[in-house]
Amino acid sequence: MNPAGFYKTMRLIRRFEERAIELVRSGDIASGIHPCIGQEAVAAGVCAALRPDDIVLSNHRGHGHLLAKGSDPGRFLAELAAKDTGIDRGRAGSFHPSDFTVGVYGASGTVGHGAAIAAGVAWAVGQDSDRVVVSFFGDGAVSQGALLESFNLAALWRVPVVFVCENNYYATTLPADTAIAGTVTGRAEAFGIQAYTVDGQDPDVVFEAAARAVGRARAGGGPSLLEFSTYRYEGHHTFERTMRLRYRDEAEVARWRARDPLALQASRVAPEVRERIDAEIEALLDEAVRYAVESPQPDPLDAFDHLYAGGMPVRAGVSHA
Amino acid sequence: MNPAGFYKTMRLIRRFEERAIELVRSGDIASGIHPCIGQEAVAAGVCAALRPDDIVLSNHRGHGHLLAKGSDPGRFLAELAAKDTGIDRGRAGSFHPSDFTVGVYGASGTVGHGAAIAAGVAWAVGQDSDRVVVSFFGDGAVSQGALLESFNLAALWRVPVVFVCENNYYATTLPADTAIAGTVTGRAEAFGIQAYTVDGQDPDVVFEAAARAVGRARAGGGPSLLEFSTYRYEGHHTFERTMRLRYRDEAEVARWRARDPLALQASRVAPEVRERIDAEIEALLDEAVRYAVESPQPDPLDAFDHLYAGGMPVRAGVSHA
Amino acid sequence: MPKLSYAKALNRALGDEMARDESVFVMGEDIHLALTQTTTGLLDRFGPRRVVQTPLSEQGFTNFATGAAMAGRRPVVEYQIPFLLLLVVEQIANQANKFALMSGGQTRVPVTYLLPGTGWRPGWGAQHSDQPYSVFAHLGVKTVIPATPTDAYGLLTTAIRDDDPVMVFAPMPALGIREDVDYADLAPVPLGVGLVRRSGTDVTVVAVGHLVHDALAVAEELAGEVSVEVFDPRSLYPFDWAGLAASLERTGRLVVFDDSNRSCGLAGEILATAAEEMRLDAPPKRVTRPDGAVVIGCAPALDLAVQPSRAQLTTAIRAVLKS
Amino acid sequence: MPKLSYAKALNRALGDEMARDESVFVMGEDIHLALTQTTTGLLDRFGPRRVVQTPLSEQGFTNFATGAAMAGRRPVVEYQIPFLLLLVVEQIANQANKFALMSGGQTRVPVTYLLPGTGWRPGWGAQHSDQPYSVFAHLGVKTVIPATPTDAYGLLTTAIRDDDPVMVFAPMPALGIREDVDYADLAPVPLGVGLVRRSGTDVTVVAVGHLVHDALAVAEELAGEVSVEVFDPRSLYPFDWAGLAASLERTGRLVVFDDSNRSCGLAGEILATAAEEMRLDAPPKRVTRPDGAVVIGCAPALDLAVQPSRAQLTTAIRAVLKS
Ligand SMILES: Cc1ncc(C[n+]2csc(CCOP(=O)(O)OP(=O)(O)O)c2C)c(N)n1
Ligand SMILES: Cc1ncc(C[n+]2csc(CCOP(=O)(O)OP(=O)(O)O)c2C)c(N)n1
Ligand SMILES: [Mg+2]
Numbered sequence A, B: 001m002n003p004a005g006f007y008k009t010m011r012l013i014r015r016f017e018e019r020a021i022e023l024v025r026s027g028d029i030a031s032g033i034h035p036c037i038g039q040e041a042v043a044a045g046v047c048a049a050l051r052p053d054d055i056v057l058s059n060h061r062g063h064g065h066l067l068a069k070g071s072d073p074g075r076f077l078a079e080l081a082a083k084d085t086g087i088d089r090g091r092a093g094s095f096h097p098s099d100f101t102v103g104v105y106g107a108s109g110t111v112g113h114g115a116a117i118a119a120g121v122a123w124a125v126g127q128d129s130d131r132v133v134v135s136f137f138g139d140g141a142v143s144q145g146a147l148l149e150s151f152n153l154a155a156l157w158r159v160p161v162v163f164v165c166e167n168n169y170y171a172t173t174l175p176a177d178t179a180i181a182g183t184v185t186g187r188a189e190a191f192g193i194q195a196y197t198v199d200g201q202d203p204d205v206v207f208e209a210a211a212r213a214v215g216r217a218r219a220g221g222g223p224s225l226l227e228f229s230t231y232r233y234e235g236h237h238t239f240e241r242t243m244r245l246r247y248r249d250e251a252e253v254a255r256w257r258a259r260d261p262l263a264l265q266a267s268r269v270a271p272e273v274r275e276r277i278d279a280e281i282e283a284l285l286d287e288a289v290r291y292a293v294e295s296p297q298p299d300p301l302d303a304f305d306h307l308y309a310g311g312m313p314v315r316a317g318v319s320h321a
Numbered sequence C, D: 001m002p003k004l005s006y007a008k009a010l011n012r013a014l015g016d017e018m019a020r021d022e023s024v025f026v027m028g029e030d031i032h033l034a035l036t037q038t039t040t041g042l043l044d045r046f047g048p049r050r051v052v053q054t055p056l057s058e059q060g061f062t063n064f065a066t067g068a069a070m071a072g073r074r075p076v077v078e079y080q081i082p083f084l085l086l087l088v089v090e091q092i093a094n095q096a097n098k099f100a101l102m103s104g105g106q107t108r109v110p111v112t113y114l115l116p117g118t119g120w121r122p123g124w125g126a127q128h129s130d131q132p133y134s135v136f137a138h139l140g141v142k143t144v145i146p147a148t149p150t151d152a153y154g155l156l157t158t159a160i161r162d163d164d165p166v167m168v169f170a171p172m173p174a175l176g177i178r179e180d181v182d183y184a185d186l187a188p189v190p191l192g193v194g195l196v197r198r199s200g201t202d203v204t205v206v207a208v209g210h211l212v213h214d215a216l217a218v219a220e221e222l223a224g225e226v227s228v229e230v231f232d233p234r235s236l237y238p239f240d241w242a243g244l245a246a247s248l249e250r251t252g253r254l255v256v257f258d259d260s261n262r263s264c265g266l267a268g269e270i271l272a273t274a275a276e277e278m279r280l281d282a283p284p285k286r287v288t289r290p291d292g293a294v295v296i297g298c299a300p301a302l303d304l305a306v307q308p309s310r311a312q313l314t315t316a317i318r319a320v321l322k323s
């Protein structure tokens, strides 16, 4: 992708989340969010290596994945605000967004479990197409046995999946080096899966690694794992702003802030192009915020919509009179 | 251990199971059993490397583990026959035997899950003693995520556990090579656990490898994994005798029968010593069978014993009058 | 008419659905050699891409099926042993069963979870003898438990065609049951529709799964003394409350015969709903396993002491008539 | 008297038990920084060997605790989010809870499973809002759900000292509740002993967990109109059936107010048992979540529509009095 393209995607993700954080503060987004600020290059670089008909399984820190895959910011912000006009009619919120129109098949809140779902999707689509599936997860996920089971299944059956580990060195407050014996890549290699550790702060580098893995999967070469070293600049979740949790020292945060992927990418784009993009994005997001805030709440009478196919009725929680 | 010692243990295991199979046929052992015939050298060699106060977590194919650790054949056979005089008062049967008097802390029927229990036992005993814990499991277990989680915990916390994989190349009817991407040892090494593949048909070789791993754990060096290649001569479970399941070809079975660990060990013991041992074992087992068969069934009124501490009463399944 | 066994009916339903719809496939452990008989002959007919034999990775392959379902397939996932379901409660109830909802209706997850052989297996130990269907009915996963070969065929067929996750419990003692059938009569059985297996006027016995047959035997035995109606709900969630209410309108008396643990089990739900909303001329009764998970599965004497029996049902029927 | 919050009471009980008994330790995710506040200050007091922070390996560390318990420890295992319990149903109910039995009494497994924050968390999505206590009560695992800081202290203490696995559910809406206490009065609360929180003569309302406070508020509101007895079972399994029977002897009318799903939930069990065995002068009622797991956890309007409310309780009380 050209430098302006990456800049645009990453700037959109960054500003989308900053605006979302404002909506958390104003109470419009009741759940709070898990910001991916600082990790934008991974989403941008990986999704740039995908075709529109390729598929993504996201996780709790997934706003970047959806935006990079092409979700509409307005409908997405409406989703975070749990509005009926959201992508998922307000049934996903920030934690479980899916957008099947752009190939995002959802985000399991069960850390690590999206990988096995992704393997199943890949197995199915791989039988009659050359589509590829990407599964995003964090460093915390690699200690979840179910994820390792999915490595085994994917390797055995050579399914076209790319496992993308966004290693931001913490799972909530848990430092990765106290949680992971061995290495992330070693856990994939043990199953015969090719695995690489790659800089996650430069979208060009991310793209190149992703393109190779995606190409391999598309050609029938089976799964790969890419571990991107990256960092989240915000807390695990916006609730962290209300707590005093000291688990990262300031020097470490500063070191990573110096490697801000958005600043890096900005430096590759001519100022006037950047300004135009920034203005476009701001206009887009102004409209998105307006749409999200002004959209109607879901109707309580619709609480059972989508629960069961065909609208199977369920008994209320109160005994009939 | 001296050659006669190994011979004695292995002969006991072999004959114990052969007698047990007779009791399955006669209906005295209702559950059927998972015979370990062909795998005796692993149990004998590993347990010989343990002290009496060391601990074993067994699995569904566990008769050899208990006998090698010193369980009484009579009370054990009574257990298989679900008698009140059994080691576990008939509450374990063949599937879940434990014998705390010899340090066998039980056998989870959930394949692979004994390993995490073993890691927990080892963590606890490791804090104020130099006791070591051995966890036995099969090749089928290494695809269970919970087992891999236990590798991570054991490695991170350097607990004194030796993981022993008895690779008999099948999990029920599933060939290991269609189930395991990569290798068994690779799955442990990924967590920084030292792992070795070792011949499981020669008790001397088993013992040597086990003694090294146990010594390492005892000295605070943390976990190891030993993968013993071995083979079960019988079906997965005695029920297989009533089915026509063809998943192993005859040449393969013959090849492994030629490496019968008991025959190998017999060749190392003088015939007159062997005859004496055989006769002793036969007498012991005659008595054990008699004990098992003649012991009383548990009393149905005791059905709730041991269910809750302090005999907490439970409601019956029928409404009061 | 040919005799069809329950196990064979499951096999036939699976084969018929796989032939009818290419998106149907089956996955599970030891299914190439058809250890449970559900998949007998299917590998030869449909090949290994549609008869997918798995490693011992229940969580992994349960989620895998969810993914395949979202990609348009209709997986049938077999578990060899009932407790394996307890390993995947989260994957079924909190993931597969919620993705359609969480997507706001963009996707559906049509997976069938098949349990050929739930409940007590003599000698198989405390970990292998559970009947966890009430757990799934509680968590809102569609759940059926056929009693006869015809219903085994019909309900498995419906489960496979349903667009949501559906659990199919096939109780161990039912697997060998045989029935005279005309194959042409085998057809889908709708969810949430119970069946009066025997009409009666004095008391309604709701019997679940294999216990339907025991209830019918008891009803026959008591025929001179009391007129017992036997109601087989067939699907536990959704439940045929209207069918039950109609039966109680006739009899006014209720006994539930259910192989799950007493506390928070299906029988309790049936008693509760009847007490809230239906005609009851006397306090209802249930015959279940005791509280707690106590089927030890080793010594038959102990095990039989903690499973619902015909004798207990007989006593309960008599008691409910007296009050 | 000082004010003690519910969350602080859990923290205090844990600290007191760790000080009292060296074999007690706590393990879980993010417990060094005490994300849930249960472990505040404990790392400094007891060090990392007794405040064991774990990777995201719930199944692994649940089994690990079982092993440590068999080796003589008393683990307290914390889960951050209620659905994590669904990941370990098998490990708790089919392993930890059965090892003592399967050993014929040679061992015991004294593990406490602590859930600080069950039920709806506004905005946290469909996967994070469950109340799975009925599942464990069904499967025979001892289960408590304190409503007040005093009981949070007392029941957690008892759970830790108990020789069996015990689940401690601390509902999200209860965590902030505060109570005036004399620390000297804090003491273990026995399992299976409920409490009449308010005496009344017209109707017994059984309220579970945080709903005890809502029930008391409704009782107060209705005081002029009807005399409501509020019964807090405190422990769900074992359940204080005698206490409930005594209350119904007085009132003869029953409403259960319970935050679990309706089908096969705790409220159903209470209705069923009352209908079988106790005085009931009118059909009982329950106010619960609907069937199925439907708390979406995003839009409050949707969520509130599917959670039991004071208004529903009021209606149910009036209805049960009319019949
Ligand atoms: C199986 C599971 N365990 C615990 C949690 C609670 N939880 C949610 S996010 C999270 C941290 C995940 O860390 P990581 O995978 O590194 O992703 P990151 O948040 O750093 O992007 C935890 C512990 C969960 N949702 N699922
Ligand atoms: C988690 C789990 N999955 C499946 C089963 C059913 N099962 C019992 S033993 C077994 C095969 C185990 O094979 P392996 O681990 O190689 O041990 P082996 O029987 O060969 O000694 C299976 C599938 C189980 N008990 N637990
Ligand atoms: Mg992380």
Ligand SMILES: [Mg+2]
Pocket (backbone or CB within 6 Å): B138, B139, B140, B166, B167, B168, B169, B170, B171, B172
């Ligand atoms: Mg094997």
